Amino acid sequence: MAAAVLIGAVAVVSYVCGWGGDTDEMPSSLFTAATRGSEDARPTWNLTDEQLLDGLLSAAFSRRSCRSRYEFAGYYRRKPAHKPSLYLVAKLRKHEALQRWCGPGTAPYREALRRLKSGDGAGDGGDCRYVVSIGYNRGLGNRMLAIVSAFLYAVLTERALLVAPYDGDVAALFCEPFPGTTWLLPDDDGRRFPIRQRLRDLDGESQESLGNLLRSNASSSSSSSPPWPYVYLHLEGGFHFHDWLFYCDEQQRRLRGVPWLLMKMDSYIAPGLFLVPSLRGELGRMFPEKDAVFHHLGRYLFHPANAVWHAVTAYHRAHLAGAGRLVGMQLRAYHDETPALSRVVLEQALSCARREKLLLPPPAAAAAGTTTNASDTAVLVTSLSPWYYGRIRDELGGAAAGGVHQPSHEGRQRSEDAAHDMRALSEMYLLSTCDVLLTTGLSTFGYVAQGLAGVRPWLMPRRPPWEEPDAEVPEPPCARAASPEPCFHAPSYYDCAARKNYSDIGKVVPFVQRCEDASWWIKLANGSRQW
Incomplete structure (x- = not known):
């Protein structure tokens, strides 16, 4: 047990001394040991409706078993617009x-x-x-x-x-x-x-x-x-x-x-x-x-394991918790990242941020005095490449006094790599804590973050990998998604009752529509604008 506590202490020291560099990079040590000494060993305690996600979660678990289960809600400043039935x-x-x-x-x-x-x-x-x-x-x-x-x-x-x-x-x-x-x-x-x-x-x-x-x-x-x-x-x-x-x-x-x-x-x-x-x-x-x-x-x-959750919460406290408003940018390219393609992806993100005033509080909230101004805004960038982070920091740093942050940059997606997946999961959860989301079309990474957050993202359309990449920024550079729901990428177009294909799969029922990022995909959207 003493050895386990010592390893945990080393992880904490690595966090305190190792972060705060130019890229705010998330150290790998946070994924090799969890901090055990601070865990609450009490078998039961009083849980609030907020911690139980309005009844979604059972109270049958101990805190020691999984810290994220009941701490999750405390990292989301927005009250959920929709409660479970x-x-x-x-x-x-x-x-x-x-x-x-x-x-x-x-x-x-x-x-x-x-x-x-x-x-x-x-x-x-x-x-x-x-x-x-x-x-x-x-x-x-x-x-x-x-x-x-x-x-x-x-x-x-x-x-x-x-x-x-x-x-x-x-x-x-x-x-x-x-x-x-x-x-x-x-x-x-x-x-x-x-x-x-x-x-x-x-x-x-x-x-x-x-x-x-x-x-x-x-x-x-x-x-x-x-x-x-x-x-x-x-x-x-x-x-x-x-x-x-x-x-x-x-x-x-x-x-x-x-x-x-x-x-x-x-x-x-x-x-x-x-x-x-x-x-x-x-x-x-x-x-x-x-x-x-x-x-x-x-x-x-989904409740991140303790080692992953430790990485999420430590990074959030160090870099994001002090901001009055969090803007998340998830950038993904589906082709070989040539300099020309990278510039298109970057300019698309910046054009969307400017056009939709994503670094400014919503007009209604600003008028009511219920939110802080842009000087308290922090930007969280998630991308496999560090190149975007540097350019966004240079471009937006003055408008985001809370700083521009990127937890990690893996370079490429590595399947069946546990450490890579742990960092990816931590960034999905960090992204989901943001007040505003700008995500890349077609990306399941973005789908998970926006779904956990319950936020309708600003979606940047991208051409799929089997087509030629975008040579210039689309117009408009982004569109507001109809709902936080992920897209279904491989729907059946077969109408079983009529024994023929649907004439328009997006009009079969009112709450299933075509996706914004690919017209041949479908998603759930009931027309609500309460998110």
């Missing part, structure tokens, strides 16, 4: 009970594993059923959107959620979200989970995929298929027509009795679930305000 809160408490009953180590879980190993299909209604979220080699933002999507589907279909343990080292990044159990699929050389070795190999061509099972059944002479012990749902980009049938009521009924659903995706499928008639009613009761789905589920599900 009582129905959603009740659903979450019910789901926590389901996770405890069906989770790893329980008798129902052992029975479900036995049946999976033997190849038994659907059982009686008393069996536990599962959704396994399978991660793969993509950025942390993509993986977080995929886990939220799998969780939402698990709650809707009354299944326990298990996250594959190799999904970007989830255990190192996040605290357990469900009291009294784990959300991690046990990792023990495959001796207990019969098809663990298959998980990473599953793709759109796998015979266990819903698309291939439907194609095989359609071509067989039999009109009925045997019960499936598990089904792989291939919902990432590049799927086939039969995979899209997941979003049809007929296939939702068919999947209802399958004990194990293995979900692989790299996007946020909630808008697609709202287009499924049989799911829409329950989703509407859970989320009467459709543009707050990720805001509620992300804050419920």
Whole structure:
């Protein structure tokens, strides 16, 4: 124990002595040891509604287990515009009970594993059923959107959620979200989970995929298929027509009795679930305000592990806490960063900041005297490159007396690198504490930050990687997003009832519309302007 305290003390000394340089860079030492001595070991205490996020969170955890869980709300000066519905809160408490009953180590879980190993299909209604979220080699933002999507589907279909343990080292990044159990699929050389070795190999061509099972059944002479012990749902980009049938009521009924659903995706499928008639009613009761789905589920599900949270809070106290107003800029280029391209990205950000007066308080707030002036503004820059930080500091430093800050600059995105992911997660949370957000279109990193914040960002359109990069700044350089919700990057355009494609997927229901950053994507937006 003494050694652990000493390591923690070294981390704190590294923080105090190592920061404050030109780039305010976040030291790696904060990700190698947590400060243990200051943790509150009391098993229980009085928690406020604010700490419990108006009922989203259970009070069943101790503070020692995860500091971010109940400290999170204290770093957000804005009061949330939307509170979770009582129905959603009740659903979450019910789901926590389901996770405890069906989770790893329980008798129902052992029975479900036995049946999976033997190849038994659907059982009686008393069996536990599962959704396994399978991660793969993509950025942390993509993986977080995929886990939220799998969780939402698990709650809707009354299944326990298990996250594959190799999904970007989830255990190192996040605290357990469900009291009294784990959300991690046990990792023990495959001796207990019969098809663990298959998980990473599953793709759109796998015979266990819903698309291939439907194609095989359609071509067989039999009109009925045997019960499936598990089904792989291939919902990432590049799927086939039969995979899209997941979003049809007929296939939702068919999947209802399958004990194990293995979900692989790299996007946020909630808008697609709202287009499924049989799911829409329950989703509407859970989320009467459709543009707050990720805001509620992300804050419920993701709690940075203590080492990550220590980095977030230490940096915030040192560089951001004294500012009267925080402006966050998330800059991303999707092509090789040539000098010409970098100048276009920089000028686009600066043009947006000038045009929309992002460094000034809103006129209504300024007139009412409820906010400070621009001299108290601080700017937080998140980017893989340090080049933007230096130019923005030179350009805006005089208008931002609170300073221009960049916690880290990784140079490039590194998948399956735990330290890289920890720094990325800390910057998502730092960005989400800002009062105003300027984000780059297409970016799942930005989606997560704006969703956690509940802030409608100013969005800078960017051309996707498969097109030629922008040669000049678009006009206008940015637009206000309709909601904080992430975009669904791979929606199904198939109208199951009409058995043809939608004439306009953005007009099927009032609260699903096309995205600002790509017209072929969709997002949730109910027209609210209260954010």
